[in-house]
Amino acid sequence: MSVRVRFAPSPTGFLHIGGLRTALYNYLFARHNDGVFVLRIEDTDQSRYVEGAEQDIIDSLNWAGMEIDEGPGVGGDFGPYRQSERKDIYHKYAEQLVESGHAYYAFDTVEEIEEMRERLMKSGNPSPKYDAITRQSMKNSLTLSQDEVEKRLENGDEYVVRLKVPRKETIRFEDEIRSHVSFDTEGLDDQVLLKSDGMPTYHLANVVDDHTMEITHVIRGEEWLSSTPKHILLYEAFGWEPPTMAHLPLIMSPSGGKLSKRKAESEGIPVNTKDYITGNYEPDALVNFLAYLGWSPGDDSEIHTMEELCELFTLDRVSKGGAVFNYKKLMWYNENYIREHSIEELRPRVEALFLGEGYEIPDDEFLTTVIELLQERVSKIDEFVSMGSFFFEAPKEYDEKALKKWKDDTPVILKAYRDKIEQLSEQDFEAVTLKDKIKETIDEYDVGFGKLMMPLRVAVSGQGFGPDLTPALELIGKEEVISRIDTAIERL
RNA sequence: GCCGCGUUCGUCUAGGGGUCCAGGACGCCGCCCUUUCACGGCGGUAGCACGGGUUCAAAUCCCGUACGCGGUACCA
Numbered sequence: 051m052s053v054r055v056r057f058a059p060s061p062t063g064f065l066h067i068g069g070l071r072t073a074l075y076n077y078l079f080a081r082h083n084d085g086v087f088v089l090r091i092e093d094t095d096q097s098r099y100v101e102g103a104e105q106d107i108i109d110s111l112n113w114a115g116m117e118i119d120e121g122p123g124v125g126g127d128f129g130p131y132r133q134s135e136r137k138d139i140y141h142k143y144a145e146q147l148v149e150s151g152h153a154y155y156a157f158d159t160v161e162e163i164e165e166m167r168e169r170l171m172k173s174g175n176p177s178p179k180y181d182a183i184t185r186q187s188m189k190n191s192l193t194l195s196q197d198e199v200e201k202r203l204e205n206g207d208e209y210v211v212r213l214k215v216p217r218k219e220t221i222r223f224e225d226e227i228r229s230h231v232s233f234d235t236e237g238l239d240d241q242v243l244l245k246s247d248g249m250p251t252y253h254l255a256n257v258v259d260d261h262t263m264e265i266t267h268v269i270r271g272e273e274w275l276s277s278t279p280k281h282i283l284l285y286e287a288f289g290w291e292p293p294t295m296a297h298l299p300l301i302m303s304p305s306g307g308k309l310s311k312r313k314a315e316s317e318g319i320p321v322n323t324k325d326y327i328t329g330n331y332e333p334d335a336l337v338n339f340l341a342y343l344g345w346s347p348g349d350d351s352e353i354h355t356m357e358e359l360c361e362l363f364t365l366d367r368v369s370k371g372g373a374v375f376n377y378k379k380l381m382w383y384n385e386n387y388i389r390e391h392s393i394e395e396l397r398p399r400v401e402a403l404f405l406g407e408g409y410e411i412p413d414d415e416f417l418t419t420v421i422e423l424l425q426e427r428v429s430k431i432d433e434f435v436s437m438g439s440f441f442f443e444a445p446k447e448y449d450e451k452a453l454k455k456w457k458d459d460t461p462v463i464l465k466a467y468r469d470k471i472e473q474l475s476e477q478d479f480e481a482v483t484l485k486d487k488i489k490e491t492i493d494e495y496d497v498g499f500g501k502l503m504m505p506l507r508v509a510v511s512g513q514g515f516g517p518d519l520t521p522a523l524e525l526i527g528k529e530e531v532i533s534r535i536d537t538a539i540e541r542l
Numbered sequence: 543g544c545c546g547c548g549u550u551c552g553u554c555u556a557g558g559g560g561u562c563c564a565g566g567a568c569g570c571c572g573c574c575c576u577u578u579c580a581c582g583g584c585g586g587u588a589g590c591a592c593g594g595g596u597u598c599a600a601a602u603c604c605c606g607u608a609c610g611c612g613g614u615a616c617c618a
Contacts, residue, residue, distance in 0.1 A: 245616040276613035350566045379568045499577035
């Protein structure tokens with residue numbers, strides 16, 4: 051049987067970075083096994099539905115380099131791929147369960163259930179449930195007469211369908227990542243399957259869809275582990291073979307706990323995939339980083355393309371414990387990828403960024419040189435602009451820290467250098483010569499290299515760090531360099 | 543509270559009874575390269591949660607404790 055996996059997010063907002071990793075593991079697993087990667091939109095909670103969220107999910111997946119084989123907008127033989135469009139299917143299966151005695155209609159209002167819980171808590175039950183015992187005192191098709199039930203249904207009274215969870219049974223299943231897992235049904239609620247608004251709950255929809263879409267492996271976050279016994283119960287009730295389960299370790303915040311939006315942001319970690327897109331991160335770096343957050347190929351390698359990851363990925367190498375998001379390591383990956391990209395790959399993107407900031411680019415050759423000079427010192431692509439704007443315009447202000455190197459004798463030395471290079475013809479205004487002149491000047495004044503280098507850098511770029519200086523001077527050109535030196539001497 | 547799942551350097555991880563006084567990566571620190579900023583190279587720092595077993599031998603197997611995380615909804 052060929053492998054079919056699905057990524058099944060709810061369109062309740064921007065795609066979370068944890069969701070992206072779940073998608074990635076599903077994708078890698080699918081590709082590794084020549085299987086199919088399905089996107090299914092789980093939009094059964096109408097109150098939490100967010101317009102545009104579905105598109106964000108698709109855009110995010112595409113940006114990261116995952117191709118969706120089946121899903122909304124893509125099509126496939128198992129559609130529709132939005133749960134809101136599959137209501138009839140769920141109703142059919144819910145009724146089937148009622149008929150076979152595995153589920154029942156319940157007419158209790160939210161208030162009545164609340165009351166029941168409070169009453170039980172007062173009498174010493176710390177975690178009251180709608181279960182095999184309490185359902186006997188509630189209004190449902192197990193306690194009401196058949197006539198009464200039919201009358202209520204015909205009347206259009208609100209109802210839900212609940213799973214009839216058996217008492218005192220142990221549910222065991224094999225998890226690909228955790229091996230044996232077992233739960234006692236004692237702790238389970240009679241899970242609502244069909245809500246009073248006619249929508250299925252996650253549990254019903256999920257099981258029905260995974261089965262009807264012929265999903266072979268359910269790879270999802272660990273937060274689902276505790277509800278898996280309910281799902282197993284459902285598969286059993288339907289008489290279906292459950293798919294292979296694999297529960298992934300959660301991504302944690304550096305301060306502990308699930309990487310929630312609030313927590314992550316206060317720790318400087320972007321949480322939405324969208325933030326990485328607009329933040330100009332390298333998609334292949336993020337993918338590489340995410341792949342290693344809870345998985346490793348088992349050797350000492352660290353850098354892999356998506357294609358290589360597909361080849362290497364197996365579920366048995368996924369770790370069990372939660373993985374803390376390490377932003378610095380992400381940035382290390384990002385730097386790596388920027389360095390590995392060719393100038394041709396980088397140029398259009400860097401060009402767009404400069405253009406976006408209102409800079410005019412003289413010609414391709416100029417931009418190419420800028421990229422070459424900066425490529426090894428940039429960790430994120432937008433730094434080409436922040437670090438390289440001085441190639442296009444004189445610095446508006448000088449970095450304070452760098453100015454500490456500006457001493458009393460600086461203007462004199464700088465002026466001497468300025469006068470030397472002023473003598474140079476346009477053709478001789480090139481890196482090697484400019485460097486020679488620096489040497490000459492410091493020899494004359496008997497000072498160290500940095501004594502002139504640093505101030506010169508500040509005068510021309512405004513910064514205390516940046517690209518190799520003399521080639522930068524050459525690119526900027528004689529007239530402009532001299533004018534910047536003059537301005538600096540005057541202003542400082 | 544109850545249920546479940548976890549726990550190897552600060553972080554991500556390798557390792558699954560002897561080859562481990564535990565290997566790699568990020569970070570941090572130092573040195574070299576560079577008479578600038580980086581890249582790079584070399585080196586250092588630091589860990590098997592704890593307590594009991596089993597065994598000739600345990601990071602590795604078993605039990606317990608602690609801690610962490612998740613779940614406990616007509617949310618997913």
